[in-house]
């Protein structure tokens with residue numbers, strides 16, 4: 222079958238026989254446009270025959286017959302409407318495909334894509350913060366935020382929901398209330414990128430054009446990578462603080478468990494908030510300790526990593542809690558399957574001789590964290606680097622190949638700890654550098670890799686990990702106030718009371734508290 226891609230999601234071909242339409246559907250096509258009048262040549266299948274075959278194959282079908290050299294305004298308007306409305310990918314045909322391509326070209330003027338100074342993909346922590354930081358610097362800027370979800374989440378709060386400290390509701394707000402004034406909210410998913418023509422294609426097929434693109438769609442939680450996990454989440458004692466609706470179940474399970482085995486798992490890096498799998502465990506242990514049940518519960522931590530935490534300075538304090546709670550630490554042990562009904566988890570780990578072994582562990586409670594990767598539409602795009610994430614310069618967050626594209630938050634390739642705290646520091650850097658590029662200048666602001674992980678080791682105390690590239694410690698506070706390497710009450714107060722307000726009223730509003738960007742040293746010119 223011969224067809225030619227005119228743009229992503231739109232293809233043209235010569236006349237097809239009706240019996241090939243099922244094959245077209247099996248290749249993923251969703252719509253067919255016929256641009257031929259009936260009876261152009263002997264043996265030509267009529268539009269009605271083609272419609273019947275298309276519909277039988279599950280394809281949508283529209284006939285917009287035109288004669289070459291006599292294409293009128295009404296034809297072009299109908300083609301433009303079909304291109305906007307039909308699900309993609311679309312195949313349009315005529316005798317050779319040339320008329321369909323011509324009609325597509327004429328229809329482009331009828332449906333000119335909306336154009337903005339800045340288009341931001343993703344209205345999560347990073348996307349909203351960068352929009353707000355851009356507008357603080359240049360209020361007149363035209364910005365569109367592409368975000369399909371009606372709800373915006375403060376995910377760092379889910380750890381405290383899982384411990385019964387926060388109610389779930391305080392971690393969510395309507396997206397409409399966090400979109401900065403003056404931004405256009407495009408309530409759709411981005412489907413693909415056309416960086417050569419400065420355009421983003423939306424899931425509904427329309428295009429949006431930009432002068433600067435900021436890619437911040439977060440990451441993909443790959444629940445299905447662990448067979449049996451998805452179907453048992455929320456029941457059979459299986460939970461995860463990585464989902465809004467499940468964090469309350471963590472607390473319920475911890476409250477109800479009096480004896481038995483509790484498993485907490487951590488997948489390979491990168492994951493968002495690398496400390497969150499442990500935080501769920503320490504807070505559950507603290508609950509059991511206070512209730513006098515801890516001695517009856519076999520608590521196990523299974524991490525795919527070779528160490529308890531990636532930055533050595535914080536490990537001694539965490540190890541103390543592992544000892545204190547009597548937790549069995551299983552390093553390089555990866556959850557590979559869950560049988561919810563039987564309440565059995567399977568782990569893959571290296572034996573002493575280096576050979577890979579599998580063990581089955583019966584459980585009463587399982588807190589599982591899924592593997593995490595770049596979203597599919599990023600991984601398959603021209604923006605992706607080898608890791609699948611948006612390939613950016615670690616310091617300027619400018620794209621490696623497209624200078625007018627920036628990436629930040631969980632979706633970017635920079636090797637920092639993927640946290641909202643990182644996005645808080647990255648957003649002003651992206652704002653300054655994006656404006657520099659808009660003005661024809663090189664990026665000037667630099668990001669030092671800051672990320673933060675408040676490790677809730679017990680209710681009321683936190684080990685506040687704050688570090689940058691290479692594991693360099695980057696504390697925000699003097700040691701007398703918060704020594705991040707030791708459990709501290711002040712750090713708990715920060716997480717419980719200050720950080721949520723800093724998020725909603727500071728970071729998402731472009732008030733760059735604790736987030737002023739550093740700049741490259743000026744190079745003297747001759």
Ligand code: FAD
Pocket residue numbers: 342343344345346347348367368369370375376377378379380409410411412437438439440462463464493494497596598629630631632639640641642643644673674675
């Ligand atoms: P997100 O906030 O996830 O936002 C991504 C947005 O992109 C979403 O709104 C999504 O709807 C949208 N999107 C997705 N696909 C598309 C598409 N195709 N088109 C358009 N939009 C799309 N961080 C901390 O700093 N401290 C903590 O203590 C902490 N604890 C955590 C605990 C848990 C349990 C979890 C899950 C996370 C925690 N984090 C913490 C991490 C933090 O929440 C994330 O790093 C942060 O939210 C990343 O921001 P983001 O904007 O990159 O991604």
